[in-house]
Structures are given as C-alpha cells and as structure tokens.
Amino acid sequence: MQTNSPNNQHSTQEPFQARSRFGFLLGSVYRQWRREIDLNFKDLGLSDATRMPLLVLYVQDTALRQKDLAQALFLDSSSLVRVLAQLHKAQLVQWDNDPADRRTKCIALTPAGREVAALILKKSMEIEQSILAELSANDIQVTRLALEKISARLASRQK
DSSP: OOOOOHHHHHHHHHHHHHHHOHHHHHHHHHHHHHHHHHHHHGGGTOOHHHHHHHHHHHHHTSOEEHHHHHHHTTOOHHHHHHHHHHHHHTTSEEEEEETTEEEEEEEEEOHHHHHHHHHHHHHHHHHHHHHTTTSOHHHHHHHHHHHHHHHHHHHHHTO
C-alpha cells in the first residue's frame, strides 16, 4: 500500500519541479529560438557562432579589440580566434593593429561583412516578429523587462 509520506510526495513532485524551473524553461526557449534562426540561415552557411560577431560589429559600428568583442559575446577571447579566422577567410572581417597598442588586434567589418550583417539583422527581425506575433505589446514589454533585470543581475554577480 502506497502512503503519502513526505518523502514519497517529494519524490513524485521532483521531476515536475525540475521541468517547471524558470532556468529550464528559459534554456528550452533559447534552444528552440536558436534552432529556428539556424534553420533560416542554413542557406547562407552562417552558424550562430559566425553570425553573432558580425551582428555585434554591425551594431557597434566601429572596430573592436578582440577582447572587447569576446566580452560582448560572453566568450573567452581564445574561443573567438577560430571564428574570426573563418570570417576573415570569407572576407567578412578584417583586423589591424590597434594604433594605441600594436600588440592588440582591432576587428572590423569589411564592406561585404556589413552587407551580410545587415541581411542577418533584417532576417533575424523578421523571424523575431513571426515568433512573437501572438504576444501583446504588454507581454513583450514585461518579458523584456524581466529578462533585462535577470541579465543585469547575472552580470553583477560575475564582476
């Protein structure tokens, strides 16, 4: 005979609680969102890893030191080297020595890189509008505010 002891009740609710955790939901939505974006950019041969540096450089509208680009992408600088080499080979980015410090590289978009980044941004916004189409403006505002607060809290914990 099964009893409803506190231990038995806890073990049956544990899997549900794990699946309903906010972090789990956030991660799941991120993976689904990223998969949707990846599928839409498959024909261009651009992965998340190669799209994001282009977008950051496009939005910043200036050359960035490799260290600053890595920080904007929440990556270790060494993790970015291979991706930058791919983008350089594709003639989408160029790098020069930083005039203030010759040992430091500054990464900038080439004209072709600017065109690709503009296309990425346009197509990404279309996908985002499609995904969020059934949400009200208030839903989007509340969600954005909550995510910004979470992001700021995480950033302050990492300092």
